[in-house]
Amino acid sequence: MSNNERVDVSLSNPLIEQVRLDLLEAIENDSIVLPTLPEVALEIREAASDPDVNVGMLANIIENDSSIATRILRIANSSLLRGFQPIPDVKSAIGRIGLGYTSTLVTTLAMQQIFLSTKEALNQRMRAIWMHSTDVAAICNTLARSHTRLNPEMATLAGIVHQVGALPVLSYAVGRGFLRDHPDLLDQILISLSPEVGSRILEAWGFADELVMVPTEHMDFDREVPEADYVDLVMVANLHSYVGSEHPLASVDWSTVSAFERLGLPVTLDADDGYHQQIEQMQSLLRG
DSSP, rough: OOHHHSOOOOOHHHHHHHHHHHHHHHTTTTOOOOOOOOHHHHHHHHHHHHTTTHHHHHHHHHHTTTHHHHHHOOOOOOOTTOSSSSOHHHHHHHHOOOOOHHHHHHHHHGGGSOOOOOOHHHHHHHHHHHHHHHHHHHHHHHHHHHHOSOOHHHHHHHHHHHTTTTTHHHHHHHOOHHHHHHHHHHHHHHHHHHHHHHHHHHHHHTTTTTTTHHHHTTTOOOOOOOOOOOHHHHHHHHHHHHTTSSSSSGGGOOOOTHHHHHEEEEEEEOOOOHHHHHHHHHHHHHHH
16 A cells, blocks of 8 residues: 555545535635735745845834744744844844845744634634644754755745645635534545645745645655655655654655655654754744
C-alpha cells in the first residue's frame, strides 16, 4: 500500500465530488469569496516591490498595525536572529531582519487575522487549523535554519498557508446542515477539497509558484522532483508535527518519503532540546 493510499484524499465519494463542484461554482460566482490578504500585508508587499523603497517607508506602514509592529520587534530581539544589541524600534528591527525578509514575515504574521470567524462553531475549526499551521510553520523554520538551504522566512510562510484552502470550505459548510452536523464527513471533505482551493487562493494572492504548489502537493509522499523545495519542507514538517499522536499521518513510514533525502534530513526523529526550544519559541512568536 502506498503512502497516498494510507491517507485517503480521493474524490471518489460522489457526495464529495458534488460538494467540490458546488464549491468551485460558488467561488466562480463570488457567492463565496476567497480570503484576501490583510491590508498591512498588501501594503508591505506593494512597498517591497518598489525598487526605491527604504527602511523608513516600511517602518511607517508596519507601525500602523500595533500588533504586527510588536511581533516584528519580538522576532528581531529573539534568539533566532542572535543579535548582540536590543532593538528599540521597528525601523531598527527592519534593519536587522532585512527588507525582503520583513515583507515575508509581515505577511506570515498577518495571516492570523483570516483564521477568525464570528460564528463560534466555525471559529473553533479555524483556530484549530491555525494552531496546526503554526506548528508546521515553526518546524519548517527550524528545519530550514538548521538543515537546508531554503529560506527560513519563506519556509515559515509555506507552513502557515499549507491549509489555507480549508477556510472557504468551512465557510461553505456553515449554512449546510449535512456538513455541519456530520463532522467526520466534513473532515473528509476538508482533506479532499482544501488543497485545490488553497492553491487557487495563493495564486489569486500573486504568490510565487513555489508556494502555490504547497497546498496541492504537500501530501503527495510519492512526489519526485529534481531538488528540495518548500513543498518537501512542509511535507516533512507536517509529518514531524504528528509524531506521537494517533493521527493517520503518524503511521507513515518516513523511509518511503523521498523528501527527507532531498532535504538531507534523517528519517528518524533524533531531536535535542535545542530543536524543541526553537520550535516552541517560533510557535510563540507566530501566535502572538
